[in-house]
Amino acid sequence: MQETNNVEYQRAAPDHLLSDFIKCYWSVHNPDQEEKTFSILPDGHFDLLFRSVNGHIGISLSGLWNQETTSVVPGKSTTFGISFKLPASEYILKESIAGLLNAEKEVPQDFWGLEPADLSDFNGLTEMLNRKIQQRLCKNIDNRKLHLFSTLYATDGAITAEEVSNTILWSNRQISQYFKDQFGISLKSYCTILRYRASFDHLNDKELYPQQNYSDQAHFIREVKKYSGVTPGVLAENENNRFIQLSTLKKE
Numbered sequence: 001m002q003e004t005n006n007v008e009y010q011r012a013a014p015d016h017l018l019s020d021f022i023k024c025y026w027s028v029h030n031p032d033q034e035e036k037t038f039s040i041l042p043d044g045h046f047d048l049l050f051r052s053v054n055g056h057i058g059i060s061l062s063g064l065w066n067q068e069t070t071s072v073v074p075g076k077s078t079t080f081g082i083s084f085k086l087p088a089s090e091y092i093l094k095e096s097i098a099g100l101l102n103a104e105k106e107v108p109q110d111f112w113g114l115e116p117a118d119l120s121d122f123n124g125l126t127e128m129l130n131r132k133i134q135q136r137l138c139k140n141i142d143n144r145k146l147h148l149f150s151t152l153y154a155t156d157g158a159i160t161a162e163e164v165s166n167t168i169l170w171s172n173r174q175i176s177q178y179f180k181d182q183f184g185i186s187l188k189s190y191c192t193i194l195r196y197r198a199s200f201d202h203l204n205d206k207e208l209y210p211q212q213n214y215s216d217q218a219h220f221i222r223e224v225k226k227y228s229g230v231t232p233g234v235l236a237e238n239e240n241n242r243f244i245q246l247s248t249l250k251k252e
Contacts, residue, residue: 004247007036007073010122015130020146021088025126026081033075038244040071042227043197044190045083046097052119053077059107063100064185066193068229078119082129086183087149091138098184144170157194158213161187196227203236204249
């Protein structure tokens with residue numbers, strides 16, 4: 001467990017059978033009465049969120065984000081999240097998230113049958129969800145799509161659409177249409193988000209020069225400001241632990 005601004009943060013990897021679909025499970029617990037505010041940065045994943053406040057659970061599904069957003073953690077609350085890789089939208093949740101770009105929607109309260117008490121046992125909850133999600137996972141999976149995303153994640157987005165197409169033997173037109181219909185974002189835009197996310201490790205180590213195949217320093221600064229709203233220097237400084245993803249970053 002990590003602690004940032006007196007907010008407790010936990011994170012766990014999924015079962016290996018779900019590693020193509022889930023980045024991680026995580027939780028944020030605020031034991032204080034006053035709410036805490038953080039900035040959330042685009043990271044190329046989408047989340048299913050279970051929020052427990054005053055004994056009640058609220059559930060929401062977020063889409064992809066391509067801009068910095070503010071997250072408020074209420075006092076005496078726990079938020080449990082599943083950070084999904086993109087294939088999960090089709091093969092676990094079985095719906096498009098194209099309409100949720102920079103947004104989230106409420107999910108029915110009986111979704112997956114969780115109770116407020118479940119959120120107090122992080123390890124028990126992750127084990128329960130591993131089982132539930134494996135049961136929901138589609139049996140018929142297009143291996144081209146898994147190959148597509150394994151290629152994007154392995155390269156941190158530092159690959160062209162043509163290279164992707166040649167690697168997985170799927171046409172640019174088909175890939176572009178798939179991204180538009182399923183995620184509401186272009187392949188090129190998604191790759192720039194992955195490349196930006198890959199800079200977090202370097203920025204967290206106060207390294208302000210690009211490592212992810214940016215054309216030059218000016219290009220890197222523009223991309224960071226586009227997705228963070230601040231310069232690389234401000235992001236690296238992370239004053240008052242404003243950017244929780246950097247504060248809780250673990251090298252992978």
